Amino acid sequence: MSDAVPNPNPETGMVNLFDAEYARCPQPVYRALRSQCPVARQVFGNGPVLSRYEDVIWALRHPEIFSSAMDLQIKLGTERPMIPQQIDPPAQTRYRKILDPRFSRKRMAEIEPDVRRHAGELIDRFIDRGECEFDHEFAVPLPCHAFLSLMGLPQSELGHFLAIKDDIIRPHMKSLDLEEMGRIRERAGHGIYEYFGRVVDERRRAPGDDLVSYLCQAEIDGERLTRNEILDICFLMILAGLDTVTATLGCNVAFLASNPAHREQLVRDPALIPGAVEELLRWETPVTGVPRVVKREVEIHGATLKPGELVTLLIGASNTDEGEFSDPELVDFARERNRHVAFGSGPHRCLGSHLARMELEVALEEWHRRIPEYRVKPGELPRYSPGIREVQYLPLVWDRRA
Amino acid sequence: MDAAACVGHGRCYVLAPEIFGDDERGHCVVAKPEVPAHLEPKARLAADNCPERAIHVDPDARR
Numbered sequence: 142m143s144d145a146v147p148n149p150n151p152e153t154g155m156v157n158l159f160d161a162e163y164a165r166c167p168q169p170v171y172r173a174l175r176s177q178c179p180v181a182r183q184v185f186g187n188g189p190v191l192s193r194y195e196d197v198i199w200a201l202r203h204p205e206i207f208s209s210a211m212d213l214q215i216k217l218g219t220e221r222p223m224i225p226q227q228i229d230p231p232a233q234t235r236y237r238k239i240l241d242p243r244f245s246r247k248r249m250a251e252i253e254p255d256v257r258r259h260a261g262e263l264i265d266r267f268i269d270r271g272e273c274e275f276d277h278e279f280a281v282p283l284p285c286h287a288f289l290s291l292m293g294l295p296q297s298e299l300g301h302f303l304a305i306k307d308d309i310i311r312p313h314m315k316s317l318d319l320e321e322m323g324r325i326r327e328r329a330g331h332g333i334y335e336y337f338g339r340v341v342d343e344r345r346r347a348p349g350d351d352l353v354s355y356l357c358q359a360e361i362d363g364e365r366l367t368r369n370e371i372l373d374i375c376f377l378m379i380l381a382g383l384d385t386v387t388a389t390l391g392c393n394v395a396f397l398a399s400n401p402a403h404r405e406q407l408v409r410d411p412a413l414i415p416g417a418v419e420e421l422l423r424w425e426t427p428v429t430g431v432p433r434v435v436k437r438e439v440e441i442h443g444a445t446l447k448p449g450e451l452v453t454l455l456i457g458a459s460n461t462d463e464g465e466f467s468d469p470e471l472v473d474f475a476r477e478r479n480r481h482v483a484f485g486s487g488p489h490r491c492l493g494s495h496l497a498r499m500e501l502e503v504a505l506e507e508w509h510r511r512i513p514e515y516r517v518k519p520g521e522l523p524r525y526s527p528g529i530r531e532v533q534y535l536p537l538v539w540d541r542r543a
Numbered sequence: 544m545d546a547a548a549c550v551g552h553g554r555c556y557v558l559a560p561e562i563f564g565d566d567e568r569g570h571c572v573v574a575k576p577e578v579p580a581h582l583e584p585k586a587r588l589a590a591d592n593c594p595e596r597a598i599h600v601d602p603d604a605r606r
Contacts, residue, residue, distance in 0.1 A: 198594075241568035246553050415557070419592075478591040486594050490550040495569065 147173075154178040156190055158430065158453065164525040167429060168470065171458035180444035188451040189444070190430070192458035194465040194482075196441060200433060200454050202487040204229045207433035207452065209489060214434060214451050216323055218309050218330025223377040224370060230488050237492070239359045240374070243352060246495040252287065253499055259286045260507040268511060271541035272518065276391055276533050279508075284386035284500055291496075292378065293351025294340070301336075305329045306383045310529065330376070337375040341368055352378070384529055385428060386497050390504055391532030392425035393418070395523045396472070398516050398537055406474055408513040411506055417474040418501045423481035424472050426457035427530045431485060456482050515539040544573045548597035555589035555598060562586055571597065577604070 148163060148170055149156035156174060157163065163170050174181050174192040181190040191197050200207045208229050212222040222228050225236040242248070260283055267273040285299050307314065308329035312322040340353055348354035356371045366374075397404040406413055430453040435446045446452060460481045461469040467478070484491035491497070517523060518536035526533050544555075544563075551570045555563040561582055564572045578586045583600070590598040 238568065241551060241570075245551075245567070245569035246557070246565065247569075477588065480592060480594045480596070482594050484552065484594075486550070488550060490552060495553060 149174050149178055149181050151177045154181050155184050156181040157184040158190070158455075159185060159527040161525070161527065164527040164530055165523075167426075167457055167530075168424075168461055171455065171461050172470075174455065174458055175462055179442045180446075183453065186451065188432075188453055189435075189446050190453045190455055191441065192455045192462075194459035194462035197454045197456055197459040198482060198486045200452070201431075201482070201485060201489070204233075204433075204488060206436050206439055207454070208436045209233070209433060211432060211434045211451065215432060216326060217380070218326035218328070218333075219373070219376055220330065220334065221369065221373055223380070224373040225492070226377050226381070226489065233488060235361050236374070237488070239356075239361060240492055243355060244492050244495055246499075249495045249499045252290065253503060255290060256283070256287050256500055257503045257507060259283060260504055261511075264507060264511050269541060272536065272538040275394055275535040275537050276387070276531070279504075280387045280390040280394070280532070280535075283390065283504060285383055287496065287500060288378070288382040291352050291382075292340075292375075293344075293349050293353060302379060302383060305332055306379055309380060310384055311526070333376050333379060334372055337372050338368070340375075341371050381491075381493060382496075384531065385491075385493070386500050388427035388529050388531040389422065389425070389497065389501060391523075391535055392427045392525075392530055393421045393501065393505065394508070394537070395517070395532045395535055396421060396425060398535075400472070401516075403472060403474065404509075404513075404515075407505060408509050411509065413474045414502055414505045414509075415498075416476070418498060418505065419479050419481065420472055420474050420476055422483035422501075423460045423466070423476075423479060425530070426460050426481075426483045428483070429457035429528075429530060430455040431489075456485065512539050544571055545595075545597045545599070546570070548595045550595055552594050554592040554594070558592055559585040559589040563589060 148160055171192060179193050179196065183190055191200060209227055210222060210229055212219055212227045225233045263279050263282060267278055273279065285303065286296065289296055289298060308325050312325040315325055316322055341357060344354040345357050348357060356366055356374060359366055407417055433452050433454060435448055435450045435452055437448055439446050460483060463469050465480065484494040515537050518538045521536045523532050524534035549571045551568055553565060553569055555571050556565050562575045562578055562585060564574045566572050586600045590600050
């Protein structure tokens with residue numbers, strides 16, 4: 142807990158987005174930001190923070206002012222920008238044209254049976270125990286399995302990828318020293334380039350029907366992708382494919398475990414699940430904010446953003462904005478009008494959103510069919526990580542079958 | 544439907560498959576530009592759930 146200083150502090154306009162209480166329950170912080178400091182500043186790094194729906198979607202749709210080319214500002218162990226996330230249109234659009242079809246809703250429907258079978262197998266492992274730790278027994282392995290299948294990699298590589306992913310996204314778990322954190326990320330980044338370098342060479346010789354093989358053969362304007370371009374796409378796939386669905390599953394099930402009326406709705410009427418997935422994406426927004434670099438001076442609500450500043454677009458805050466959503470703090474699985482931007486907006490709309498939706502729907506369907514009544518283990522509290530809100534500790538209990 | 548605004552969220556063809564389809568990239572294709580009266584609520588539902596505000600329902604367009 143962060144003593145008596147309110148978060149955000151209306152006197153100074155400063156907000157702490159790495160606070161543990163904020164990670165657990167960000168909505169009150171969002172409300173205060175939108176109403177009191179629509180252009181706040183981060184305690185760490187002083188970067189501007191936009192929180193109102195209209196401001197956030199305006200920024201997301203103007204990449205010429207709010208650029209994604211920030212691989213030099215945000216050090217993630219890469220040697221070049223990740224493709225397509227860290228480059229701007231029009232180059233970004235050319236990559237999306239070859240990537241989007243591989244992640245379309247229709248294509249994701251083809252792998253749904255495999256994801257469903259795997260969800261069932263995971264549940265088989267712990268259902269008779271009457272308890273599990275949801276994060277490492279379900280939320281982590283489910284999307285990782287799908288990722289490895291899509292990339293055509295053996296499931297035995299799982300531990301290796303999880304370690305690399307954690308070193309890049311959460312180096313602070315190993316060291317709080319900034320330079321050491323940089324070295325941890327660099328080492329992990331090297332590991333990714335080396336590993337996928339070998340995979341690319343192998344798939345060029347013997348292609349399969351996986352994503353890496355597809356990238357080896359894909360053409361933009363009649364030209365094949367270079368080896369580095371393929372590696373820069375693979376780098377992004379690891380970061381984007383291994384963490385976000387895990388976080389969303391944890392946030393969703395933690396909510397349902399603590400809100401029995403909502404949970405019972407899904408058990409009674411599984412047809413509500415797709416709507417529930419959208420509403421929980423809106424309410425929980427596990428990827429709370431996305432960064433952009435300011436390209437030219439711009440004034441918002443009387444505050445000036447300067448070129449080169451790293452701005453956070455707080456999509457979580459925009460998803461509870463009363464200017465856009467009626468009754469925004471009510472979680473309503475039958476909400477009729479829901480233009481949430483949990484997957485972003487504009488040209489960088491999450492490439493994996495259809496994969497994510499399918500995984501989330503299948504997970505909630507299988508879970509509630511098999512384990513309709515569950516709750517957080519008495520005396521325990523779920524633990525949320527700051528940044529991407531992964532519920533890293535979520536002990537659940539249920540009555541064992543007689 | 545404003546094709547320049549569509550980025551492929553896919554909310555429309557999930558919520559109103561009778562009216563909207565998708566192209567190879569998963570972007571919206573309007574299969575039924577003239578919406579029969581009984582499907583008008585579905586058209587509105589799709590418009591109300593498009594994060595890009597790319598869909599417009601014009602009730603006067605119908606003769």
